[in-house]
Amino acid sequence: xxxxxxxxxxxxxxxxxxxxxxxxxxxxxxxxxxxxxxxxxxxxxxxxxxxxxxxxxxxxxxxxxxxxxxxxxxxxxxxxxxxxxxxxxxxxxxxxxxxxxxxxxxxxxx
Amino acid sequence: xxxxxxxxxxxxxxxxxxxxxxxxxxxxxxxxxxxxxxxxxxxxxxxxxxxxxxxxxxxxxxxxxxxxxxxxxxxxxxxxxxxxxxxxxxxxxxxxxxxxxxxxxxxxxxxx
Numbered sequence: 001x002x003x004x005x006x007x008x009x010x011x012x013x014x015x016x017x018x019x020x021x022x023x024x025x026x027x028x029x030x031x032x033x034x035x036x037x038x039x040x041x042x043x044x045x046x047x048x049x050x051x052x053x054x055x056x057x058x059x060x061x062x063x064x065x066x067x068x069x070x071x072x073x074x075x076x077x078x079x080x081x082x083x084x085x086x087x088x089x090x091x092x093x094x095x096x097x098x099x100x101x102x103x104x105x106x107x108x109x110x
Numbered sequence: 111x112x113x114x115x116x117x118x119x120x121x122x123x124x125x126x127x128x129x130x131x132x133x134x135x136x137x138x139x140x141x142x143x144x145x146x147x148x149x150x151x152x153x154x155x156x157x158x159x160x161x162x163x164x165x166x167x168x169x170x171x172x173x174x175x176x177x178x179x180x181x182x183x184x185x186x187x188x189x190x191x192x193x194x195x196x197x198x199x200x201x202x203x204x205x206x207x208x209x210x211x212x213x214x215x216x217x218x219x220x221x222x
Contacts, residue, residue: 090211
């Protein structure tokens, strides 16, 4: 079993839709949770960072963590074509190493 | 702000050749990391460093070597390149414990 599971998609939705991206994990030692966005031929850029269960909102983006279920989500409201990218969940171990999900390729259609 | 700078951006190698991928950061970060990303996959950790003079293996270290003589630089060395090392390589740095990592834009490497 992989430490972090993420549906690779691809996921295609119309502009303005609400997008839900998810990851599950198996190791309860993960305490810090991140979402990175990666545009084609670019490096990952940090989108959201959280360390507690519950919701964290930043503009159109909401990160949700449920430690009891070992489940994290990223919601995008009012999706835009510029949101088209690959989204990677990343979980931080105590040894200061990130473990990444496979990434979900998202396309927002105008 | 330069952040994390990787060179070269692209490279084609022949089987058996060697090369060094360069990574430099100007944020005075102690932690630095090397990852590889294969098509449709997430990032896999090759090597990492928690400070100058200290390096350790990640998940997929075979065929690679690193050194960390300064805080700023963390080069990745490929010896005897193999087709399986065709990938996109990303370098990242982190300012302190439990902080997010900051990535460069990658080096695309093809071994033919």
